[in-house]
Amino acid sequence: xxxxxGISTSYGKINVLKNISLEVEEGSIVTILGANGAxxxxxxxxxxxxxxxxxxxxxxxxxxxTGRRPDQLVRTGIALVPEGRQIxxxxxxxxxxxxxxxxxxxxxxxxxIEKVMERFPILKERHQQLGGTLSGGQQQMLAIARALLxxxxxxLLDEPSMGLAPLVVADIFKIIKEINEAxxxxxxxxxxxxxxxxxxxxxxxxxxxxxxxxxxxxxxxxDPRIMxxxxxxxxx
Amino acid sequence: xxxxxINPYYLQVASFILINVIxxxxxxxxxxxxxxxxxxxxxxxxxxxxxxxxxxxxxxxxLIGILAGTLMAGxxxxxxxxxxxxxxGVYLAIVxxxxxxxxxxxxxxxxxxxxGSIGLSGIPxxxxxxxxxxxxxxxxxxxxxxxxxxxxxLMVFLLLLFIVIGxxxxxxxxxxxxxxxxxxxxxxxxxAAESMGINITYYKVLAFTQGALLSGFAGALYAHVLAYISxxxxxYHRAVEILIFAVxxxxxxxxxxxxxxxxxxxxxxxxxxxxxxxxxxxxxxILVMMAVRPQGLIDVHLLNWMKLKxxxxxxxxxxxxxxxx
Numbered sequence: 001x002x003x004x005x006g007i008s009t010s011y012g013k014i015n016v017l018k019n020i021s022l023e024v025e026e027g028s029i030v031t032i033l034g035a036n037g038a039x040x041x042x043x044x045x046x047x048x049x050x051x052x053x054x055x056x057x058x059x060x061x062x063x064x065x066t067g068r069r070p071d072q073l074v075r076t077g078i079a080l081v082p083e084g085r086q087i088x089x090x091x092x093x094x095x096x097x098x099x100x101x102x103x104x105x106x107x108x109x110x111x112x113i114e115k116v117m118e119r120f121p122i123l124k125e126r127h128q129q130l131g132g133t134l135s136g137g138q139q140q141m142l143a144i145a146r147a148l149l150x151x152x153x154x155x156l157l158d159e160p161s162m163g164l165a166p167l168v169v170a171d172i173f174k175i176i177k178e179i180n181e182a183x184x185x186x187x188x189x190x191x192x193x194x195x196x197x198x199x200x201x202x203x204x205x206x207x208x209x210x211x212x213x214x215x216x217x218x219x220x221x222x223d224p225r226i227m228x229x230x231x232x233x234x235x236x
Numbered sequence: 237x238x239x240x241x242i243n244p245y246y247l248q249v250a251s252f253i254l255i256n257v258i259x260x261x262x263x264x265x266x267x268x269x270x271x272x273x274x275x276x277x278x279x280x281x282x283x284x285x286x287x288x289x290x291x292x293x294x295x296x297x298x299l300i301g302i303l304a305g306t307l308m309a310g311x312x313x314x315x316x317x318x319x320x321x322x323x324x325g326v327y328l329a330i331v332x333x334x335x336x337x338x339x340x341x342x343x344x345x346x347x348x349x350x351x352g353s354i355g356l357s358g359i360p361x362x363x364x365x366x367x368x369x370x371x372x373x374x375x376x377x378x379x380x381x382x383x384x385x386x387x388x389x390l391m392v393f394l395l396l397l398f399i400v401i402g403x404x405x406x407x408x409x410x411x412x413x414x415x416x417x418x419x420x421x422x423x424x425x426x427x428a429a430e431s432m433g434i435n436i437t438y439y440k441v442l443a444f445t446q447g448a449l450l451s452g453f454a455g456a457l458y459a460h461v462l463a464y465i466s467x468x469x470x471x472y473h474r475a476v477e478i479l480i481f482a483v484x485x486x487x488x489x490x491x492x493x494x495x496x497x498x499x500x501x502x503x504x505x506x507x508x509x510x511x512x513x514x515x516x517x518x519x520x521x522i523l524v525m526m527a528v529r530p531q532g533l534i535d536v537h538l539l540n541w542m543k544l545k546x547x548x549x550x551x552x553x554x555x556x557x558x559x560x561x
Binding site (some may be wrong): 048050069070071073074075079080081082086087088089090091095098099100102103146147150 | 414417418420421424425427428429430431432433434435437
């Protein structure tokens with residue numbers, strides 16, 4: 001469903017991505033692994049239109065969507081949960097959720113919000129509370145829930161485990177799995193390789209802007225070279 | 237009887253308060269997307285000069301002049317807004333302040349058109365035009381026991397009051413609409429708003445242009461209420477004054493700059509002796525507000541608190557519309 005062909009993205013003169021190609025099959029969970037500065041977030045931002053690639057093509061359901069604005073891409077079904085769970089801290093949980101459905105004009109939004117709140121009971125409990133007063137894990141759930149309200153076909157998750165306690169991380173990954181089972185395709189960027197590979201079907205390993213390995217998640221999990229690569233030069 | 241109650245001087249002051257309220261709202265609108273623009277004094281000048289020149293040189297009716305002035309300012313808003321949108325915070329403030337200065341220099345030096353720093357005088361007066369129209373229709377203010385002079389200022393005041401109420405109503409509605417939600421999201425977190433599917437460029441230009449339209453409108457009204465304008469009216473001091481309305485009154489809710497404009501226009505009139513120190517006091521206000529109450533005097537909490545007070549332990553807690561102000 002998503003096909004990225006040879007994209008190169010740079011910040012000014014610094015080339016961050018060099019000729020990256022990857023593919024996401026409908027219904028799957030795909031992980032992009034890599035250390036800090038490998039270009040994971042840049043890949044995500046390029047896919048969802050926050051950055052424009054110098055070269056290459058992003059195809060979504062066979063349609064060339066390279067260089068489209070993020071709001072247009074949200075409409076075509078790509079939603080991003082940005083790094084560091086950027087929720088709207090001054091709005092209530094409910095308002096945050098409503099903002100997730102911003103581009104929608106149908107009348108099932110209320111129903112969808114109810115549904116999402118069932119999946120995340122903590123959000124229902126706190127729906128009148130300001131987003132900024134939630135804990136880190138709850139904010140991450142809010143960010144995911146909000147993205148789901150745009151009814152995405154493809155959900156991009158940028159480091160959902162960042163800065164969260166191990167128990168909460170496990171929760172988040174469980175939720176990601178559930179979302180996927182409910183029919184949403186997921187592209188995941190992670191540093192937490194083991195957890196990410198356990199839930200995903202396929203994985204790519206990024207290093208300094210290039211894909212250095214790819215394969216079925218199970219294969220990557222058992223590949224010692226990969227475990228080393230995502231940790232950088234350190235051999236474990 | 238009515239005639240004794242109406243003092244043209246007070247009405248004139250009240251009219252300027254209302255114009256300042258419009259200016260206060262204009263900076264509030266751009267601020268509601270988190271953009272600090274100091275160009276509104278410049279836009280005000282564009283509106284004022286456009287309308288004044290059209291009515292003076294081409295005998296356009298005032299209504300057309302004001303409309304043209306407003307639109308011209310809006311056009312400038314789009315032109316300035318699109319390139320400066322890449323800037324944020326203090327950089328945007330500097331560039332927009334620069335725009336105001338450039339405009340002032342142009343107004344001062346383009347003497348063949350603007351008469352330079354002497355300014356334009358004899359601009360058709362809004363109130364006098366209204367009086368003339370009424371007289372043509374066969375109405376004489378004497379019927380109401382008013383002198384022409386009183387009638388003029390009363391009509392200007394009422395017209396402006398009507399306009400200001402309309403503007404406040406409009407922007408309160410807009411706040412609760414999709415546009416208002418987008419503005420609020422952009423103000424809170426631009427990146428989050430963008431990833432949520434909000435076209436932030438569109439909404440930022442929209443807010444910037446709305447601010448420009450409003451200031452241009454206020455400027456055009458100013459020209460036709462005072463009947464005299466000069467470049468100094470739209471220079472740095474004016475920009476700071478408009479900013480102060482929002483800093484003092486607050487920029488979270490529309491009532492903030494409205495109150496700021498009201499209070500800070502009345503104050504120098506009531507306390508005549510301090511009006512010389514006006515700008516010193518403004519500076520002091522900025523400092524004190526930054527330290528003590530950066531959100532301004534009137535914020536969401538204050539409004540909610542006042543609502544609760546007036547409701548007196550209401551039957552329902554009013555949670556649904558608590559945040560809408």
